[in-house]
Amino acid sequence: MAQTLTVEAPKGEKVVLTGIARSKGKAAGEAMVFSHRFGWAFNHVGNEDGKILTAGWDHHGESVEGKIVVYPTVTGSTSGAISLYYKVKQSKHGPKAIICREIFPFDISGAIAAEIPAVDKCDQDPITTIKTGDWVEIDAPKAGQKATVTITRKAE
């Protein structure tokens, strides 16, 4: 994950959020923000391609691969935990990190198994503060402890 931090961030306004790390790690990538509850299960996000399958969801048909995925909290099957793990570790179509308003416990366990950072309870609402396409860097050293989320606005 440290490697990805060497990618030069686009120039633009920076906003820093402070939250709680639920799964430790560092990550940087482009944000993909969902306005609604979201789930990682294979029926919502394809295990074989990382594509959003659910009718009516934001970003329908797009892939989560390499994104920092931001959503309010979970919806749908507990298999989201293992499908997240699978997409990151096996099929390699997974996200780089997740940020939630309040992360549901089975998403925490999926992120831990996938070894990607997960952050929630930020001091500003991540759903309205982070926009799809923003560059986001996460530093989450220890589960249960403080994590920082640095947002660089996408150049207009």
Next chain:
Amino acid sequence: MKLTKFQQEMLDGKHGEAKKFCMDKLTDFGEAVEAKEMVDLSLVLCGCPIYSKNPRDPKTLEKLNAYDIGHSRLYDPIFAMKDAHVADETGTVCGGDPYFVQFDKVNETGYPWNFEIPGKGSFKVDNEMFQGLKAGYDKQMEHGWLPWSSCNPYLNTRIPKMGEYCASSESSAACYINTVLGARSNRESPVNTTYAAYTGCMPKYGTHLDENRAAKCIVEIDDEVRDNLKGMADWGALGACIANKAENRIMAVLNLPITKMSAGATKNLISCASPGMNDPMLHLMGITPESPTLEAAFKGKMPKNPERFKVTMEDITEMYRYLNSLAPAPGPDGAKPVDVVIIGCPHATLDEVREVARLVKGRKVKPGVLLWVQTDTPTYFMAHHYGDAKIIEDAGGKIYHQTCMAFNPFRHYPKNLTVATSSFKYVKLCAGFGAEGTTWIYANPVALVDAAVNGVFKPTARWDYWSQPKEKRLASESVQPLYDGSLPMVS
């Protein structure tokens, strides 16, 4: 996290490599959710892995991408350990959700793992994946897992009691355990249940804790709803409406027709927990053991005027409309062609199986249409013993166990199938999933069995009645006989 002597010994490796490995993983999770201690488990409901010798081989990986829900590789390190055994010796009964075949019928046709629909195409389970699942199943048995492959072992295999703790990755089971049995389970991550099976304990958090089980609002069932729910899909729709009204909060539910709720009705009602709500708990007043009073449902913190919502028949019919609009089936109203009629998500209870048998008795499923009833192992054998299975099979339908259609590589089914079901979970979770052009119909078993026999879906007269605007509906009472005299139309 404070551990007991035995838990600490497991973590220290005194009870073998597997228990140490799993305790390490669960301790990590416990820190993330800020748990203070662990609880002993009476039931673990997890899943069976596809045990693959070369999961990284590109051809195998391509298949796993379609077949593996994602949990299989978690088992690899445990399966490689010599001393691994689940914690059944200390009282934890472990088993898995259904997966994609009934082992002894893998080569028989007309089932979710092997079928053909003329004009649409065919599907047959991949042999390497089947062998992998069988290897995972055998290995689990060797480790002391019970091979129930079911959504509802809580009904007939290990029935948790009030005060016990469970870890269920099957959401509907977790909700039934909390709501009806009074034991405590989170909607557990299958990552955690894999490990918890071997340790017999897991961090105490979430729905294990009193403060996370408290009702936050009240949902009241309108008398008209209470007196007129009839079909299994009605119960699913009611659960969905309750969950919608409460907006993802735990609620106390008032005015349920408790004496009319069969095992199937109750299961379908509480199956709203996923995908309708996140916390697997409803306080069904009169049923939920820990909630003899509203005050108890709110865990002693009931506000003076708790938020209160009502579920009306209009809400129920609107839920039917919504579910039928997610991936709408093509064709004219009253004659939408169907390919698959499926009952049993979560796995059908005996009363659901018997209802299908009653409805299909002496009739024939239209050639080219598949009628599938999926159930758990004890119910499958009961249905054979009691004669219901024979009735369904004589009519051309199929009944099977160990399996769920949605755990087949459903995206690789033939395109443009129309699937009709009484399962809220299926429609809500699968609309958009599946092969291109897959569409869904949500209806009661009466209409579903008719659709299997006729090849086209037509709503019942009961639906025609209830789906009218309320004033029109009430006005029609004076000039039209009731659709069914067995229950009052209006209370």
